[in-house]
Amino acid sequence: MTKKVCIVGASGKLGRYMIQHAIDRGYEVVGVCRQGSVGKLDDFKGSITVVAGKTNDRAVIREAVAGCDAVLVVLVPWGVQQYSSGTAQAVMDFAKPDARLIFSCGWHIARDGRDVYSWKLKALVSIGGRIARWLRLVELDDQVEACRRIFASDRRWTLVRGSDLTEGESQGLPVWSRHVGDPMLASNITRRIDFALFMVAAIENDELIHEAPAIVSRLAPSAMACTFQ
Numbered sequence: 001m002t003k004k005v006c007i008v009g010a011s012g013k014l015g016r017y018m019i020q021h022a023i024d025r026g027y028e029v030v031g032v033c034r035q036g037s038v039g040k041l042d043d044f045k046g047s048i049t050v051v052a053g054k055t056n057d058r059a060v061i062r063e064a065v066a067g068c069d070a071v072l073v074v075l076v077p078w079g080v081q082q083y084s085s086g087t088a089q090a091v092m093d094f095a096k097p098d099a100r101l102i103f104s105c106g107w108h109i110a111r112d113g114r115d116v117y118s119w120k121l122k123a124l125v126s127i128g129g130r131i132a133r134w135l136r137l138v139e140l141d142d143q144v145e146a147c148r149r150i151f152a153s154d155r156r157w158t159l160v161r162g163s164d165l166t167e168g169e170s171q172g173l174p175v176w177s178r179h180v181g182d183p184m185l186a187s188n189i190t191r192r193i194d195f196a197l198f199m200v201a202a203i204e205n206d207e208l209i210h211e212a213p214a215i216v217s218r219l220a221p222s223a224m225a226c227t228f229q
């Protein structure tokens with residue numbers, strides 16, 4: 001039977017790559033995006049169903065995830081409106097009990113205190129996060145809260161932690177580690193198209209259930225160095 005997959009945050013860069021990968025795999029796709037962004041999905045007109053609305057609107061999520069076997073969620077900390085936690089909570093509350101739930105975030109999300117961060121990333125999150133919060137642009141704490149709830153959940157979740165991102169052709173499925181600070185991740189770069197590929201491939205990979213993989217491009221120098229050791 002054809003799998004039905006909901007993509008929350010479908011109109012963004014990551015979302016649109018995920019739609020294409022999901023279509024390529026023959027999945028039926030439902031995309032959720034803000035009303036004003038529906039036009040960004042024109043390329044997929046006729047191929048997907050679009051549910052328009054804010055992704056932290058529980059009624060919107062309830063409608064969109066109905067009957068879906070998997071939900072791919074772009075967790076974003078934009079605005080000061082509990083966007084990430086509201087979105088994640090609604091997905092966990094309304095998705096089918098056995099649905100695969102796959103969330104995106106960045107390396108800055110720590111699960112068990114065993115990640116090792118560069119001073120650059122620590123400074124960016126601490127100082128940049130505070131300034132952005134003060135400007136009411138970004139609410140990083142809420143993304144952290146969303147991930148805390150995901151980690152505590154017994155749903156079939158995976159939280160994919162992306163490195164710095166770049167555009168370009170696919171280099172294949174990224175490699176991953178349980179902890180930031182693993183030398184394999186040191187290059188800190190992944191093509192966005194491959195971040196999306198990892199998210200979509202996770203639907204069929206039960207080994208990733210209850211994991212928070214930190215990813216890097218398989219062709220990044222640090223990944224190549226570890227692969228060929």
Ligand SMILES: NC(=O)c1ccc[n+]([C@@H]2O[C@H](COP(=O)([O-])OP(=O)(O)OC[C@H]3O[C@@H](n4cnc5c(N)ncnc54)[C@H](OP(=O)(O)O)[C@@H]3O)[C@@H](O)[C@H]2O)c1
Pocket residue numbers: 009010011012013014015033034036037040074075076078079083104105106107161162163164165192
């Ligand atoms: N960018 C990076 O370097 C980077 C690095 C590591 C991990 N990540 C992770 O990768 C994922 C995708 O990030 P991305 O940077 O590539 O972004 P993206 O895919 O372009 O997605 C941004 C999303 O945020 C929505 N959005 C923008 N402004 C908003 C607002 N004011 N209120 C509500 N929603 C708003 C967009 O919706 P509209 O289409 O409606 O505008 C879109 O769905 C995220 O989970 C992020 O944490 C990103």
